[in-house]
Amino acid sequence: MMDEVNKLSNVLDTLQAVLPTEHFLPLHEPLFRGNENKYVKECIDTGWVSSVGKFVDRFEEDLAAYTGVKRAVAVANGTSALHICLILAGVKPEDEVLVPALTFIATANAVVYCQAVPHFVDSCYETLGLDPDKLRDYLREIAEIKNGACYNRKTGRRISAVVPMHTFGHPVDMDKVNALAEEYHLVVVEDCAESIGSFYKGKHTGNFGLVSAMSFNGNKTITTGGGGAVLTNDDDMGKLAKHLTTQAKIPHKWEFRHDMVGYNYRMPNINAALGCAQLEELPEFLAKKRALAEKYRKVFEGNESVDFFIEPDFAKSNYWFNALLLKPELAHMRDRLLALLNDSNIMSRPIWNLMYTLEMYKDCPRMECSTAEDVGRRLVNIPSSVVLGE
Numbered sequence: 001m002m003d004e005v006n007k008l009s010n011v012l013d014t015l016q017a018v019l020p021t022e023h024f025l026p027l028h029e030p031l032f033r034g035n036e037n038k039y040v041k042e043c044i045d046t047g048w049v050s051s052v053g054k055f056v057d058r059f060e061e062d063l064a065a066y067t068g069v070k071r072a073v074a075v076a077n078g079t080s081a082l083h084i085c086l087i088l089a090g091v092k093p094e095d096e097v098l099v100p101a102l103t104f105i106a107t108a109n110a111v112v113y114c115q116a117v118p119h120f121v122d123s124c125y126e127t128l129g130l131d132p133d134k135l136r137d138y139l140r141e142i143a144e145i146k147n148g149a150c151y152n153r154k155t156g157r158r159i160s161a162v163v164p165m166h167t168f169g170h171p172v173d174m175d176k177v178n179a180l181a182e183e184y185h186l187v188v189v190e191d192c193a194e195s196i197g198s199f200y201k202g203k204h205t206g207n208f209g210l211v212s213a214m215s216f217n218g219n220k221t222i223t224t225g226g227g228g229a230v231l232t233n234d235d236d237m238g239k240l241a242k243h244l245t246t247q248a249k250i251p252h253k254w255e256f257r258h259d260m261v262g263y264n265y266r267m268p269n270i271n272a273a274l275g276c277a278q279l280e281e282l283p284e285f286l287a288k289k290r291a292l293a294e295k296y297r298k299v300f301e302g303n304e305s306v307d308f309f310i311e312p313d314f315a316k317s318n319y320w321f322n323a324l325l326l327k328p329e330l331a332h333m334r335d336r337l338l339a340l341l342n343d344s345n346i347m348s349r350p351i352w353n354l355m356y357t358l359e360m361y362k363d364c365p366r367m368e369c370s371t372a373e374d375v376g377r378r379l380v381n382i383p384s385s386v387v388l389g390e
């Protein structure tokens, strides 16, 4: 026991050697050092604070240019982006949608907004995201193809889509996911809420599915206060995303004509102003975040208590949240480590609870998720703000 406590103190000492110690360190604080003030002031001065304006248009264009997609549509938050993505993917009531068991709640909730059923999938140690090899074996066992669609033989429901989520910015192996999706007639929706600035085999995440969702919440790599985006390389999907998120109103000078049940999911101009300024700074943010991750990697090399999680070979990650994995024999000490770090001004958190441990998702279909469970027991996030990489 004493030995184990010493091993935890060693983690604290190692962190204190590379982090400032005089004040509390949040997990991820936003940084506004560029044109944020200027652009937001311009909105206030001109009165263009709400749901249309030049910053919305510019943010969408800049975001598409940066990520390399054909079209980006700015929306209210990442959760509404996911909702719209699933609608565009053709997810219908009573469908099942494959989502990781280990994700933020929004991924599963968005499936239920479509009156569909989340079907939980295991993670892999290489990416912390969905395990495409294990998913293939599982689908061989439970799925069948009828009339060009995939059905769950056990529940009889159609499985219409799969949602890989790039955990803490580390890209999922999208070639494998796409091969699998083709074999089983699944639509791919990427949850890129955590992965702006993350590249898979040289291409920005969000280019690999039919549609993708991003988040610009306050704790993400760049923020618009609250905000999100739908990304797509399909022109029709892009147009439909804009239409659906603007109450499905047919543009007209004075008439109120709506041709579908739409949503008010638009991003206000004042938030987009913040986003334009943040996007200008993104390359610098990423360099600093990667420098911080490199510092952590070095100091934890050969550590006997924890492993620092490193991006997969095929990826260049934004290292949104840095993560330590306790050695398996120390898994039972996780909460003591969390208490020790948080009591020492170093904010740290466990990863999310597995979705099927939550009351509303306990009866959903799922595969055996031993890796997600193991990661869930051993992972601890540590401070990851841009400023710490300076």
Ligand SMILES: *Cc1c(COP(=O)(O)O)cnc(C)c1O
Binding pocket: 077, 078, 079, 080, 103, 104, 106, 107, 165, 191, 193, 194, 215, 216, 217, 227, 228
């Ligand atoms: C942040 C996040 C979301 C939701 O984004 P909001 O902007 O908070 O609605 C969705 N999925 C994942 C994985 C996230 O981390």
